[in-house]
Amino acid sequence: MTEKKWAVIDIGSNTIRLVIYAKSHSGSYKEAENIKTVARLNQYLNQENELRTEGITLLIEILQGFKEILAFHKITNIHCVATATVRQSKNQGEIRALVKEQTGFDMNILSEKEEAFFGYYAVSNSTPIDTGITVDMGGGSTEITYFENRKLIHFHSFPFGVVSLKKQFIKSDPVTVQERKRLAEFIQASFEQLPWLRNLQVPVIAIGGSARNIAQIDQTFKKYPLAGIHQYVMSFSDLQKIQMYLGQLTIEQLEKVEGLSKDRADIIIPALEVFVGLCEFSQSYSFMFSKKGLRDGISMKTNMTDEALLTTDQIINDSVAELLIDYGVDRGHASHRAKLAETLFEEIGTYYPCENKKTLSKFVKKGAGLYYLGQYIDDDSSSQHTFYLLANQSINGLLHKDRLKLAYIASFKNKTLLKQYFAPFSDWFTKKEMEDIRMAGAVVKLATALDASKRGIVTKIHFEKTTADTFQLLIFCKGNPFVEQYETEKHIRQLEKVLHKAIQLKFIQSE
Incomplete structure (x- = not known):
């Protein structure tokens, strides 16, 4: 287009x-x-x-x-x-x-198939879920799909939605036990028509306004510290708690619930019954909200030139590439420091035991590309702005915890500031995960110093152990690295503190 x-x-x-x-x-x-x-x-x-x-x-x-x-x-x-x-x-x-x-x-x-397809297509191209169930509950129909390895396997459209279910089953205010029982039985009988849906035990990804409201209510209950609800994950017990709480309220009381739109107060109960019933029937206990739905599916299908299904890595890479452009990051510099960070991480990994090295390496590479992206707003407080920007905007393909991890690495300045960023999320990460993130951040910071003049003159790096308490970092350059040497000597201490070892720097200049 x-x-x-x-x-x-x-x-x-x-x-x-x-x-x-x-x-x-x-x-x-x-x-x-x-x-x-x-x-x-x-x-x-x-x-x-x-x-x-x-x-x-x-x-x-x-x-x-x-x-x-x-x-x-x-x-x-x-x-x-x-x-x-x-x-x-x-x-x-x-x-x-x-x-x-x-x-x-x-x-x-x-058609029913088209409506189901566009919802599935949006989810499969904007979330990290390879295999799952989508449910798009509108006012008059409910579309359910099952996709495996991002390929659509089954779809079905039920001729009921939140408005029609409310009209058919709910007359009282608040909803009575008998009304909820009849509604639950109807939903169960409807799902029984789909034998392929039973006991799938995969994540349920919900689309649409009712699901959005439920995610917002859950975030309010938990005083959720991050912005954004795309790819927000709830447990089945979270869903049940909201169902029980809202089920006892009158419409007047529902209209005052934080996170629930006033125009959905009278139709949220049928939506919850369907979502809870779906999770029970499919034995799926992870419930995720996708902001991307029908309209986004139409947009993606219209604008994508390649018909091949995207992988999670491709989805994330595309999102990162958009961020680099939107925030005016020098892409050549970002690419070079990402390669340096990836190499440095691999070299150091021989001496530093980290959990899930392969996954962390991907975060190091992306974090280096996005490092100090917050300079776009203000150079003096670029770490703080980088952390806030990355932590509080949706990044397709990254769940909220992973988005936070990327923000920590890309904004790393020192241990003190990192601890401040960790404070509201102390129960999200183990002590070892925090240590690994600190190490990754120090690597990214050093890689950025190694391309401080943005000339790409560092061609090769080698990290080796020289004594029990000392490492040596050999840095090969194709020009005068006086800027890189100054910046690297200034920032090497962050990595030394992580490794609890001294690091000797040796710059080797080629003709």
């Missing part, structure tokens, strides 16, 4: 959204605007499964409002898609014609 902006209109059964994507410096499309309106179209379906005139009128009024916004932004590339309610409507032909006549939008009514 060559346009600087394009848009997706998502006509759901509960909400209708306009999402505008803008091309970033890296060339990828990022969400620039996300405008939501609650329509509850599902409530306008009559007994003959026709969308009543009131519902069609409401839909067109909303779309006409979106049309004004799109005209303001001068966007002509528009994907207008409709899901369950319009798909289930027997008068969908009439709806499509009226939408075209009164708004000019060509409304594409997604």
Whole structure:
């Protein structure tokens, strides 16, 4: 695509959204605007499964409002898609014609398979989960998929969602035990139709507004110290606790729950019943929220030139590459110091026992590439800004703990500052993990010093043990390394403190 902006209109059964994507410096499309309106179209379906005139009128009024916004932004590339309610409507032909006549939008009514596929596709290209279950619960349908090694294996669309389940099963306020029992039995019977879903024992990745609200409530309960909910993981017991707590509240009380949108207060209970029931039926006890869903799947599918499925490493590498461009990092310098850090880590690894060396090596390489990215904001406090930026923004492919680990390494300055960064997350890491992160940070800091002039003159490094208490670092250069030598001598003590050994530096200059 060559346009600087394009848009997706998502006509759901509960909400209708306009999402505008803008091309970033890296060339990828990022969400620039996300405008939501609650329509509850599902409530306008009559007994003959026709969308009543009131519902069609409401839909067109909303779309006409979106049309004004799109005209303001001068966007002509528009994907207008409709899901369950319009798909289930027997008068969908009439709806499509009226939408075209009164708004000019060509409304594409997604099939059950298409809706399920786009959700799966977004998850498989933005999270580290290779094998799992996706569940996208809207107002009028619920799409479930099972993917293995990132390939879609099974999909199913149930003709029920939060709005229709609430309408069918919940009449009381608060919900009664009998109502919840009937709802749970219905959900169980529905899952029984899918023998491939039973006892899969893989992570459940939930998409959509109800799942987002549940993740936000859990973060509020836990006073979660990080920003962002994409790739946020909850345990099954966390899910059950929220189910029990919210299940006893009135709608008025639910409207005051922190993290729960007021417009979802009356429909959150059916969503929880489905999520808990799904985890129980599939014996899946890891529940993750994905911010990337249907609209992102459409965007990815539209803009990806390579049809091959991405690996987790590719997803992370693409995200890191975007960060380097967005924050104006010199990519040549970043690449060189990443290679130096990787080599140095391998050399030191012979003498330093760390847990999961292969995985930590990847963090060292990425951390070196992103080192002191916070200089973009302020050079004097670049460590603090680097830590905050990386710790508090979503990085596709990295779970929150791993994102934090990357932030520690890329922002490393000294032990004292690292301890300050560790303080709110002391129960997230073992003592050994903290020691390994400190070592990785010291390696990255030293690798950055070895390319201080950004000329890439260090061609080779070799780390060796000379005595019981001393190491030697041989540094081969193809130019005068006076800047690198000064910076390396200044920062070598961070690595010496980690290894509890003296390190002698020897710069060797080639002709």
